[in-house]
Amino acid sequence: MSPTETAAGHGTGAGTADWYRHFGTVDAPGSSACYAEWSVGVAGDPELILRIEQWPHHKRQPLLMLAAARFLGAEISPYPEFRAFLDAHWDDVSRIVLSRATQTNEAGRCATLLPSLAQIAAAEGRPLALLELGASAGLNLFPDHYGYAFDAGGSQMTRIDPDGAPPGGFPVLRCAVTGPVPVPAGLPRVVWRAGIDLHPLDVRDADDVAWLEALIWPEQDFRRERLRQAISIAREHPPLLVAGDLNVQLEALAAQAPADAALVVFHSAVMPYLDAGGRSLFRSTVARLASGRGCHWLSNEGHGVMMQADGSAVVEEMDADRLRGRFLLLHNSRPTAITGPHGQSLEWL
Template sequence: MPAAALGTAEWYRHFGTVDAPGSSPCYADWSLHIAEDPGLIARIDRWPYNKRQPLLMLAAARFLGAGVSPYPEFRAFLDEHWAEISRTVMSRATQTNEVGRCATLLPSLAAIAAAEGRPLALIEVGASAGLALFPDRYSYEFDDGATVTRLGPGTSGLPSARSGLPPAGSGLPPAGSGHRPEPPVLRCRTAGPVPLPDSLPSVVWRAGIDLNPLDVRNPDDVAWLEALIWPEQEFRRDRLRRAIAVARHDPPLLVAGDLNEQLLSLAGQAPPDAALVVFHSAVMGYVSAGGRSRFRASMQSLARDRGCHWLSNEGETVIIQEDGSVVVPEMDPARLRGNFLLLHNGQPVAITGPHGQSLDWL
């Protein structure tokens, strides 16, 4: 989320020029037209500031049936369904449960498990439906341009010569069946000395916190998760559905509430003989500066009292220190534009693609 000083038109213009072009030509086009549409901007400005974000409004329209179309058709859809769109915006949030981010977190999670010599206990703050809590249940393909390293449940990470990658497959078992569903394949481009593991780490406990947790067994919640996928990204929709099938097979513990109110008590439920990791992706932009400071204090307390590890995967503009500075390594700012910065216990370790599509180790 851009800084609060950003006006609504500028927000949509930023989304249309920086965030969307590489992923969704449709959203880029719509957002740029909205930025130049004073009448529509005036309507959006009637919502609370945090409800004006482009992805939330666009997802609400998609949730209600807006198809990929030229802007004039989309604008007509907005006019016809504005009351429903407003209700959806006010009742929903951008809880994009991007399972692809597990690929950028996996090397750090595996390194923590190896260093600790213990299995992991995971807590995700801003967990949505908890799909990122299953890094040990998904399959991965890490591509450095020369070789592809494949990892999955019960397999070793053996590199092979790069070749055309096969499709993820098809045919999911029905929800509630006794068969473990086929996992999504999370593909990630890598650069630098990424510490790829030989196998997936063991996870013995997993839990999440969200203001409004989504239930993978609820068709409405599943439809909302799908609406948050950008229109052209059918591969993300496919892996979302596969991740939902995995989560339905063994739903995680999800706690409703503010992260600062729930974190310490939830951490107290984690098995004491497991290595505790608290992680989050694209969450801190929705937390006030005071809330971030309080969260940081909680993480310092957990590190001191529990030996907890902290993985933060966020846009660089919200990685704020107590002195007001931003934690970014010295580098060309263009490397971070439109990307996330992954930190382990406050130290930058990698630049990551926001949907888990790339991992550039520092």
């Protein structure tokens, strides 16, 4: 998932229109001119807003509707043509929206997590056991299988490749870095990887793979290519993915991690899908896990990325204007960096 998948918005009527307008004017520009135009068009289309209002609140988010249309074959086009496509396929769009979720599995986020993962491995003097919450198809569980290009501007580029991997056999994750980012000299060793998702996606299932591709924004072919490369790696090394509520499954799954590995529990754009009570319970669960089995906790979340029905927000540690659609990365509740939602940038604090 990503912060742009759940731009601020709440309630009914004007609230839903504001949600789409925010996505079209704040989140999408610079990343997808098509999604920007479509979302602004939806925001100014009262009849379409009324249709969207028929869905449950958590199903009205812009990217879910747009991805459903793309999954069904909507091409890049001016808004009137997109509106005609929706009219012709509305029943199917609704079916996809109600049966699917925004499970964007952006491997690029590994670039913003890697410095923290390498620091943890170095400090612990042990290999890592990775446990991702909201894992989708588990593609972010392979940071040791990807290549990286950290760009500090000018000629300051640091390239890290996985040992022994053939050129072209792995995605290269490019990330613009600012501040004293602790770029590692190499990749940490990972000996165990697992994830939890309400509905895990299977990289061997054609429909699930098509849905992952539909969640990528129309013009971003480079993301589509690295998704395909990451899927190839996951097919060769299937991770352990458990279906269920993260608050129910976390401790039991963590108990399966090797005792001689440093356990890292991490998530990106997952907290918006929990209400205030669920997030409070999650904090208690992680605290109990840390004091018992022991773990590190990496939280990579946006600020108020989706206004909950109860009015609660997600991250309170950083001013929203500074984030502006980006994530705040925390290590054991301490803010360490501001990150691009798709892993494209890393600003160390």
